[in-house]
Amino acid sequence: MGGGLGVGFLIAIILTLRICVYAFPGWLNLRQFELFDPTIYSSSMVLSSLGDLVINAFLFFWIILFIRRELSEYTIPQSIHPWKNWVWITxxxxxxxxxxxxxxxxxxxxxxxxxxxxNVTNFFSLLTNYSFIGFLALAALALGYFFFRRCCSS
Structure with missing residues (x-):
């Protein structure tokens, strides 16, 4: 039970801090950095810049690794009522x-x-800081998704 409380606490703290950063952007004043410029990348309110994407990707990866480490021995208990098993599967x-x-x-x-x-066919177009940071964000998302998928299937 302690692992579940730790996971819940970590997720609650991270979500609270990220919501505070979005609600009060003047606290950290991240827009002063070029990485947080919405003209480079902006897809939604949550992913309003490449910097936000990188932060959220690494936080997602960190949470999934923490869950995997803390709850690695946990298995969903098999119930004598088959409908409960189907609820967990669903x-x-x-x-x-x-x-x-x-x-x-x-x-x-x-x-x-x-x-x-x-554009991976043109190597020299990849020699920008934004491409490198974009690939880092994609790697963090892909690894986080991989470990998340392993958690959901076991």
Missing amino acids: IGLALLVVTTFEFANIVQSLVTDAKISF
Whole structure:
């Protein structure tokens, strides 16, 4: 039970801090940095810049790794009532489908809507800081999604 409380506490604290950063942007004044410029990349209110995408991707990856470490021994108890098992399976599959579509939407918007080059056929177009940071964000999202999928399927 202690692992579940720790996971819940971590998620609550991170969500609270991220909501505070979005609600009160003057506290950290992140817009002063070029990475947080919405003209480079902006797809939604939550992903309003490349910097926000990187922060959210690394926080997602960190949370998933923490959950995996803390709850690695946990298995969903098999109930004598089959409908309870189906509820857990349905919740896991729904989470997996939603995260799959959200991940695909983020990747698509990063490649098509951003002013960042992901043209891998032209190597010299990739030699920008934004391309490197975009690839880091994609790697963090992909690894986080991979570990999340492993958590949902086990």
